[in-house]
Amino acid sequence: MVVVNPIRMMRVLLRALCVLFPFLFAVLFLSAGTEVYVQRIPTDDLQRLLRFWPYIVRNMVPGLASMLIAYWLAAHFVKSLYGLERLGEGFGFLWRWRFGQVGFSPYMRIQEGDIDKGKDGVLSCIGGPGMLVLYHDSAAVLSRAGRITCLERSKYPALKPFEKVYKVIDLRPQRKRLQIGAMTREGIPITCEVDIRYQIRGKGQKLTKRLPFAMSARDALTAATCTWKCEPHVSEDGELDWEKLVTFAHTMGGLRSILARCPLDQLIRPAYWAGHGEPYRQMIRDELERELRLAASEVGAEILSINLGDIEVQDAVTKQWIDAWKLEWERQMMKRRAEGEAAAIAQLETAKAQAQAETILALIQSLQSLVGDADALQSRLGLLRIVAMLSHMSNDPQTQAFLPAETLHALAALQDPIAGTKGQQA
Amino acid sequence: METTFLTELLALSIVTAGLATLLGLLSHGGLGALFLGLPAGLACGLSLGGFELYGRTGLLIGVLLAALGGYSLGNMFGKRRGGLFVALLWLGYCAACAVGYLAADWRGWLTITLPSVALFWYSLWRFSGRLLPIERESWWLLRDLWRRMFDRRPLDDDEQRQRRQRYQSFRSLLTFTAGTNYPYYVVEHGKPQERVGGNPFGRLFAGPGIIITNPHEVAVVTDGMEIKETSPPGLVFTGKFDRVDQIVDLRTQLKVFDVEALTKDGIRIQVPTFVIFKINAASQRVGEFWVDGDGDEGSGGAIFQAVRASLVEESKRQSWEDLPSTVATPILRDIISEYECDDLCARDLPSWHPHEDIPFEVIKRELASRLGVAMAERCGGVQIIAASIGNLMPIDSSVMRQRIDNWRTEWERMMMIQKGEGATEALRLISQARAQGQAEVIHILTQEAEHLEDVDKDVLADVLILRLLEALDDMARRPSVQPLLSPEATEMMERLRRTAEESSSTLPQ
Numbered sequence: 029m030v031v032v033n034p035i036r037m038m039r040v041l042l043r044a045l046c047v048l049f050p051f052l053f054a055v056l057f058l059s060a061g062t063e064v065y066v067q068r069i070p071t072d073d074l075q076r077l078l079r080f081w082p083y084i085v086r087n088m089v090p091g092l093a094s095m096l097i098a099y100w101l102a103a104h105f106v107k108s109l110y111g112l113e114r115l116g117e118g119f120g121f122l123w124r125w126r127f128g129q130v131g132f133s134p135y136m137r138i139q140e141g142d143i144d145k146g147k148d149g150v151l152s153c154i155g156g157p158g159m160l161v162l163y164h165d166s167a168a169v170l171s172r173a174g175r176i177t178c179l180e181r182s183k184y185p186a187l188k189p190f191e192k193v194y195k196v197i198d199l200r201p202q203r204k205r206l207q208i209g210a211m212t213r214e215g216i217p218i219t220c221e222v223d224i225r226y227q228i229r230g231k232g233q234k235l236t237k238r239l240p241f242a243m244s245a246r247d248a249l250t251a252a253t254c255t256w257k258c259e260p261h262v263s264e265d266g267e268l269d270w271e272k273l274v275t276f277a278h279t280m281g282g283l284r285s286i287l288a289r290c291p292l293d294q295l296i297r298p299a300y301w302a303g304h305g306e307p308y309r310q311m312i313r314d315e316l317e318r319e320l321r322l323a324a325s326e327v328g329a330e331i332l333s334i335n336l337g338d339i340e341v342q343d344a345v346t347k348q349w350i351d352a353w354k355l356e357w358e359r360q361m362m363k364r365r366a367e368g369e370a371a372a373i374a375q376l377e378t379a380k381a382q383a384q385a386e387t388i389l390a391l392i393q394s395l396q397s398l399v400g401d402a403d404a405l406q407s408r409l410g411l412l413r414i415v416a417m418l419s420h421m422s423n424d425p426q427t428q429a430f431l432p433a434e435t436l437h438a439l440a441a442l443q444d445p446i447a448g449t450k451g452q453q454a
Numbered sequence: 455m456e457t458t459f460l461t462e463l464l465a466l467s468i469v470t471a472g473l474a475t476l477l478g479l480l481s482h483g484g485l486g487a488l489f490l491g492l493p494a495g496l497a498c499g500l501s502l503g504g505f506e507l508y509g510r511t512g513l514l515i516g517v518l519l520a521a522l523g524g525y526s527l528g529n530m531f532g533k534r535r536g537g538l539f540v541a542l543l544w545l546g547y548c549a550a551c552a553v554g555y556l557a558a559d560w561r562g563w564l565t566i567t568l569p570s571v572a573l574f575w576y577s578l579w580r581f582s583g584r585l586l587p588i589e590r591e592s593w594w595l596l597r598d599l600w601r602r603m604f605d606r607r608p609l610d611d612d613e614q615r616q617r618r619q620r621y622q623s624f625r626s627l628l629t630f631t632a633g634t635n636y637p638y639y640v641v642e643h644g645k646p647q648e649r650v651g652g653n654p655f656g657r658l659f660a661g662p663g664i665i666i667t668n669p670h671e672v673a674v675v676t677d678g679m680e681i682k683e684t685s686p687p688g689l690v691f692t693g694k695f696d697r698v699d700q701i702v703d704l705r706t707q708l709k710v711f712d713v714e715a716l717t718k719d720g721i722r723i724q725v726p727t728f729v730i731f732k733i734n735a736a737s738q739r740v741g742e743f744w745v746d747g748d749g750d751e752g753s754g755g756a757i758f759q760a761v762r763a764s765l766v767e768e769s770k771r772q773s774w775e776d777l778p779s780t781v782a783t784p785i786l787r788d789i790i791s792e793y794e795c796d797d798l799c800a801r802d803l804p805s806w807h808p809h810e811d812i813p814f815e816v817i818k819r820e821l822a823s824r825l826g827v828a829m830a831e832r833c834g835g836v837q838i839i840a841a842s843i844g845n846l847m848p849i850d851s852s853v854m855r856q857r858i859d860n861w862r863t864e865w866e867r868m869m870m871i872q873k874g875e876g877a878t879e880a881l882r883l884i885s886q887a888r889a890q891g892q893a894e895v896i897h898i899l900t901q902e903a904e905h906l907e908d909v910d911k912d913v914l915a916d917v918l919i920l921r922l923l924e925a926l927d928d929m930a931r932r933p934s935v936q937p938l939l940s941p942e943a944t945e946m947m948e949r950l951r952r953t954a955e956e957s958s959s960t961l962p963q
Contacts (some may be wrong), residue, residue: 030800059557061565061567062561062565066562083557090567090570094546094570098578098581099581101578101581101627102582102585106585106648165909171668173588174586174587174667174668174687175686176743189587215798217847246740249740250741253670254708255670256707257644257705257706257707259709261710277708284845285815288812349599405723
């Protein structure tokens with residue numbers, strides 16, 4: 029339904045009258061003049077002319093038809109060249125341009141950083157005259173005849189003839205999560221998740237209810253025209269606009285470059301390296317943020333925040349990492365178990381008793397040969413054997429560690445008198 | 455009456471043919487006069503002949519036959535559209551003449567027909583100014599007349615361009631209507647889409663072609679003999695024989711391609727390579743893609759150089775956009791061939807090694823530098839902004855596996871050391887406990903001996919051995935030790951003690 033604005037309509041009609049009146053008057057004048065001549069109507073009785081109005085109209089037909097045919101031909105040209113669906117759109121375009129818009133249509137609605145309505149209409153094919161409805165979250169860059177004309181942010185800007193929407197900019201803060209494939213210092217492939225928030229730069233801009241998102245005109249214009257062309261395998265639509273440049277090109281390139289300097293172990297086991305200088309994740313994040321802020325300013329954007337997510341590795345690496353992680357626990361388990369076992373042995377004196385039993389057995393075995401010979405046992409030989417055995421055992425460094433110094437001295441002192449008695453007997 | 459009508463018809467025919475001849479003369483000179491005047495004369499003659507033979511019915515038949523002839527002629531030159539236009543133009547003119555004549559004989563032709571014809575062409579002229587995005591000069595006809603009469607100052611370039619565009623616009627409408635236009639293109643997504651077909655080889659009353667581009671696109675037009683002067687983005691009129699050679703994108707471009715290269719040690723690797731470039735131009739303002747100017751400073755000169763440097767590969771012409779990748783590929787291969795596969799990553803470099811010197815960064819830097827120089831030598835019209843590489847991936851997956859294995863080896867070594875540490879710890883603790891046990895035995899026995907310092911030396915040995923045996927006996931009776939000793943050992947202990955007691959009792963007191 030076409031909504032007609034009465035004031036605009038009056039304006040359009042007035043303009044149409046001003047433009048067409050001279051021609052219509054000329055045609056009417058000539059037609060009527062011809063009839064005055066043919067019917068020989070005296071100039072003082074021109075009222076008689078009214079009786080001949082059908083002839084006057086007939087005479088006007090060629091003139092009016094010639095104008096209408098020209099109009100039709102021009103509309104047909106417009107329809108063919110700009111690929112319009114209907115001839116009426118061509119008529120409408122020519123009419124609007126010459127006389128202005130009767131209503132609000134045609135219009136294009138822009139919100140959420142995209143053309144919401146009228147994307148395939150006449151405004152998109154030819155351009156203005158027409159209207160734009162710009163929501164507070166978007167800005168539009170306009171072009172005409174191959175030149176960027178202006179940046180629009182007002183509510184209802186009017187499009188001039190052939191003026192088109194070149195690019196729509198979303199002014200809202202954006203967030204993107206990316207999985208970026210990279211290689212570590214060792215050349216092992218990894219993927220890293222990056223969470224990034226950004227928006228069009230607009231520092232120092234005054235915010236109002238109508239314009240709640242900051243934006244500087246220069247930065248928005250930069251963002252609109254900084255688009256890179258690329259191949260479809262890089263981006264489906266064959267373009268990298270400011271958002272893709274920030275998220276895809278700069279973030280990916282920057283992070284890859286940073287990760288290529290980091291060893292895998294430091295990336296996947298940051299806790300292990302804690303205390304060995306600055307944490308790697310923090311270092312990567314800071315460096316990436318620094319680089320991105322610089323790159324984003326070149327496309328008219330600013331980085332609000334960056335966060336690094338999980339770093340993932342191939343299955344083989346993950347398995348090895350888990351093995352290594354398990355190993356640490358296994359080592360601790362073994363140690364504890366050994367401690368526990370040793371403690372148990374110590375507590376129950378099993379080991380000690382065993383050692384003692386072994387010692388006693390050794391002593392008994394050393395004395396066993398003397399049991400049959402009472403004289404031999406009387407001699408100090410037996411005693412010497414015991415003492416020698418004790419000395420031998422005390423020479424073991426591990427045993428020595430547990431013997432008090434007095435015991436060792438006593439053992440030495442004990443050996444001497446026994447040896448001396450033996451010498452006297454000999 | 456009929457004679458008068460015939461005379462008037464003859465006069466009208468002569469005037470009509472004369473007007474057509476004049477129109478042809480103005481638009482295409484002598485040839486145009488011939489090609490418009492002759493058919494108009496023939497059509498008038500046919501109508502006149504019909505009237506001569508069969509009166510007014512004959513006139514009508516003659517007019518219709520002329521319309522049919524006009525349709526055939528128009529169809530021959532400008533398709534069906536042209537045929538219809540010529541036929542309807544003729545019929546419309548005849549109808550206007552009829553109305554005029556009916557109104558007031560030959561005077562009606564002057565007051566009704568002639569103004570209608572003039573109004574038709576004027577309307578076409580006025581409408582043609584609003585069909586294309588051209589800059590319009592208001593009241594230019596009056597201003598031009600003024601200039602011609604009173605001001606002899608020559609037109610500047612802008613004014614000349616505006617005039618040319620305005621004239622081409624009118625001509626476009628006429629030739630489109632007559633079907634003799636050259637092709638019309640609108641560039642969408644970097645490709646020219648033909649909106650209105652046309653024959654670029656047409657000569658008579660053939661109109662200009664049209665190319666409409668976006669602000670970041672430029673159409674390079676050639677007639678096969680030469681590359682035409684490159685026009686700024688927006689609207690381009692094409693002439694005879696002209697065709698779109700290619701559409702040049704003025705935006706920064708990213709080319710991503712894989713390069714396969716051999717390392718110094720003969721391992722084939724694949725490198726995703728990125729080259730960022732654009733048509734070279736002097737400083738551009740924000741929001742501006744095209745830079746006016748001649749030579750190297752303007753976009754036109756750079757485009758010409760870029761187009762000229764396009765290569766032909768296996769009889770197929772490559773786009774200028776393929777040039778950076780073509781140049782970069784051998785450069786990157788050369789750079790990578792200077793490295794061994796293991797050197798491509800910084801595995802063995804210490805962590806304090808400067809970032810800039812790790813191989814990945816060095817290769818990137820060198821590629822950008824060498825590519826910039828090479829492109830400047832080969833084609834100054836293309837500016838290299840940056841060049842970079844992605845992951846250096848060996849094509850043979852075993853190399854990647856080997857890298858992972860190498861990394862795992864280090865971990866396995868650490869694992870073995872840790873395992874050994876655990877086992878050693880356990881062994882150490884057990885040995886420690888055993889040593890502690892032994893030490894305790896020695897300590898007890900030594901303490902027993904120490905208590906006998908004041909005993910007579912002669913009986914010392916006997917007493918000592920008895921005390922030692924008793925101490926051993928005590929220890930052997932400990933609940934923790936006893937189960938570990940065999941019965942034979944206990945019995946032997948008992949026997950030793952008894953033997954010692956017996957022998958000591960025989961000693962003199």
